[in-house]
Amino acid sequence: MTKKIIYTAIAAPGAGKTQAVVNKIPDYINNGFKVVMALPTLKLNDDILKTMKKANLTPLIINSDQDEIKHNKTSVTRVLAQVLRSKAHPLIIVTHDALRRTDPILLKGYILIIDEIPEFMDINHFTLKSKEAETIFATTEAFNNQLRIKDGLLTEITARVKTYKSSMSNKDNASTLSAIEHKIYDTILTGNIVLVETEKGGIINFHTIVEKSVFAQIDRARETHILAANIDGGLFDLFAKKLGYKYTRSKLTPEPSKYNCPIYIYPMLNGSWSKSKVLANEEGNLGYTHDGQNNQIIDRVFETAIQHSPNENFLVIQNSWSKFSEKYQPQAQKANTKIKFVPMDCRGLNCYQDSTAALLLFSGKPSPNDTTCLKVVGDRYDINLTELIKAWIVKNKHEASLQAVTRTAIRTWGNTKPVYFYVQDAEVANYFKQTYMTDAIIDHRLALTISAQPDGRSKTPPDEKTKAINFIKHGFNNGFKQADINKAVMELWKVAERTARTWTKSVRESLPVKPVEGLEQFFV
Helix, strand or coil: CCCCEEEEEECCCCCCHHHHHHHHHHHHHHCCCEEEEEECCCCCCHHHHHHHHHCCCCCEECCCCCHHHHHCCCCHHHHHHHHHHHCCCCEEEEEHHHHHCCCHHHHECEEEEEECCCCCEEEEEEEEECCCCHHHHHHEEEECCEEEECCCCHHHHHHHHHHHHHHHHCCCCCCCCCHHHHHHHHHHHCCCEEEEEEECCCEEEEEEEEECCCHHHHHHECEEEEEECCCCCCHHHHHHHHCCCEEEECCCCCCCCCCCCCEEEEECECCCCCHHHHCCECCCCCCCCCCCCCCEHHHHHHHHHHHHCCCCCEEEEECCCCCCECCECCCCCCCCCCEEEEECCCCCCCCCCCCCEEEEECCCCCCHHHHHHHHHHHHHHCCCHHHHHHHHHHHHHHHHHHHHHCCCHHHCCCCCCCEEEEECCHHHHHHHHHCCCCCCEECCCCCECCCCCCCCCCCCCHHHHHHHHHHHHHHHHCCCCHHHHHHHHHHHHCCCHHHHHHHHHHHHHHCCCCCCCCHHHHCC
């Protein structure tokens, strides 16, 4: 089947994509077309709804907060399906997740507008002790490290998952499943992947890989428009091109423009930012948690940025392991500086435009667990692991960083007050400069140099070494070259080349010799 074109409206955050959409929707409606607009989350996009209201547009909003869904104990998917079949509403607003769950056939004839790049997959990791995992292993079996439900138990597990979902909205329907059990079973039942790895000491690692593609919905819609700051090089782009999609400029694209305020960008590390680097101490000894003792590199980064910044309202955008907050931070705040702490995924939040400085404290690189999952995804779609990792970094580091800093006053088009961005490294600073901040000044004076870890002086914690060993085994089992595995271990665990070679050699020698291919493959 010939793939349809995807229309892309690419413009800087704050450049007017929302207004361009609002201006165009009446034309669609007046010409007899129906429009479905999908937002990342409805709660974070109040500005879009307010803009529509000002333009006298009255969209039908379908989400779990609707009275019809709450009181009638029905689902968003069911209500949306009824609305799409009726074709009675010219403008419908849903979430990305609701769009993904929609029967693609129901979108035939609709104009589909997707605000922000949709996710392609959702990866999660869970760790259980062997005792806690007994129920899961009693109902599943592993084949090539992937779980599947045992024969004869499919009906029972399906019913238990259904009860769990029902219990979320109706307390009368008690479920015996834990949240982790539900996630694992639901992932298997929906045709997705659950990987299992056993560590020493009775620790079981589960990895769920859930596909969240909306390509089937894109195919069925009359035409699809995606609004984004960038689409090239990310995960969605990688899979779109793999599946044969082509892009063309959307009519919803606002006029070209650029930020007018002075922009100062300060890379905070020499070299590439990583979790292990910034959690190390001054002597270069590795750390694996932010301990709040003000003796780690991440604390120096925080203090350096805060002390250097003018007396401005300051955003700190971080992921969960950074842990900075009003109660957890070095004593670095200036008297007139107000610091606000914002989660890493802050798309759609437009309540921080009084801030003129921002500090980014997240990596965006795949963890060893993420890399294990990406390898499986790559095998399924015949995509090289290196390509997947590169696309992951574009999405979770480059694009996420751009979205983060543009929550500030720079988002107010026409703002002329200087803004100050303290970013992870030169890689992020250059991405900003090459995209929408072409006139920015990049200043490397604040960049910290991390001490090289002395070979053998800083021991890797046992649990981290176990993860590394499992990663090496997985690499050998999937045909990776030993040299490539060495490089990956050095990068992901920050160990010396000699250490990586020792680990991989030990694992290789411990692996059983593969039998000659023959009838053995049938004796499972």
